[in-house]
Amino acid sequence: MFVTGSAGHESGLRDEDTGPAKRVATMAGRERVDSLTFIGTATTVLRLGPFKILTDPNYLHRGQRAYLGKGLWSRRITEPAMLPQHLPRLDLVVLSHLHGDHFDRVARRMLDKSVPVITTPHAERRLRQWGFESHGLQPWARHEERRGDHLLTVESVPAIHARGLMGRLLPPVMGSVLEHSVGGVVDRRVYISGDTLTGDHLDAIAEAHPDIDTAVVHLGGTRVLFHTVTMDAAQGVDFLRRIRPRQAIPVHHSDYPVFRSPLSQFLLQARGAVPGVEVRVAEGGVRLPL
Numbered sequence: 522m523f524v525t526g527s528a529g530h531e532s533g534l535r536d537e538d539t540g541p542a543k544r545v546a547t548m549a550g551r552e553r554v555d556s557l558t559f560i561g562t563a564t565t566v567l568r569l570g571p572f573k574i575l576t577d578p579n580y581l582h583r584g585q586r587a588y589l590g591k592g593l594w595s596r597r598i599t600e601p602a603m604l605p606q607h608l609p610r611l612d613l614v615v616l617s618h619l620h621g622d623h624f625d626r627v628a629r630r631m632l633d634k635s636v637p638v639i640t641t642p643h644a645e646r647r648l649r650q651w652g653f654e655s656h657g658l659q660p661w662a663r664h665e666e667r668r669g670d671h672l673l674t675v676e677s678v679p680a681i682h683a684r685g686l687m688g689r690l691l692p693p694v695m696g697s698v699l700e701h702s703v704g705g706v707v708d709r710r711v712y713i714s715g716d717t718l719t720g721d722h723l724d725a726i727a728e729a730h731p732d733i734d735t736a737v738v739h740l741g742g743t744r745v746l747f748h749t750v751t752m753d754a755a756q757g758v759d760f761l762r763r764i765r766p767r768q769a770i771p772v773h774h775s776d777y778p779v780f781r782s783p784l785s786q787f788l789l790q791a792r793g794a795v796p797g798v799e800v801r802v803a804e805g806g807v808r809l810p811l
């Protein structure tokens with residue numbers, strides 16, 4: 522494994538691309554580059570062909586509190602790199618679960634409610650009450666979006682936020698595999714882990730998808746009520762061993778005091794641990810070509 526930084530600063534969110542990544546001709550004949558722009562926590566803008574996808578929108582400012590359920594709060598210690606009003610026109614929002622560090626009151630107020638939110642059945646119910654177009658997926662179920670020749674599928678895959686009693690106190694979570702095809706040929710697969718621990722459930726995902734191009738890995742080693750409820754550095758390395766993506770982009774590592782496992786620790790432990798996996802650090806607001 523080797524570690525690389527971001528390339529290509531983003532000057533606002535624009536459609537023109539300058540990065541060296543694979544180019545995809547669009548219906549309009551223009552060229553685009555698939556990319557990920559990290560905004561903070563697990564919030565990213567993914568561009569896959571003509572599709573623009575927002576993940577786990579967390580727009581609270583530094584000092585504001587995210588509700589984590591059961592009377593628990595955590596105060597954000599970072600600023601989002603971009604505000605909702607600067608988002609491009611979105612095709613989808615993909616939401617792993619309904620926790621205050623993944624969908625907050627700013628997102629609820631500011632996002633366009635007509636953009637479909639693909640999420641768990643649990644989160645779908647609440648989002649519909651808030652007026653959002655929303656689709657809840659059971660594990661392994663898929664949602665499809667089509668634009669001419671281009672097809673984007675979002676498949677819900679298992680995620681385990683915590684085991685035992687603690688697991689029952691937290692909302693259900695899903696991972697998601699986003700697959701972009703052009704004319705029936707798969708162009709790219711992106712797997713977003715969601716807030717999950719490592720474990721056998723990941724092996725089932727690797728078996729179903731042995732050819733993940735990019736894994737967006739929720740880390741942080743989040744500690745809630747004396748339990749670890751997201752992957753720490755060692756679990757993150759185990760995740761890479763099980764999933765074996767071509768590249769991995771860590772997110773969900775620096776934004777709240779409950780995130781106890783720093784990114785630096787993961788980068789240190791991941792170095793050389795899994796041959797063939799490139800770990801890439803996404804800086805806030807910088808468009809990373811995939």
Ligand SMILES: [Zn+2]
Pocket residue numbers: 620622623716773
């Ligand atoms: Zn979280």
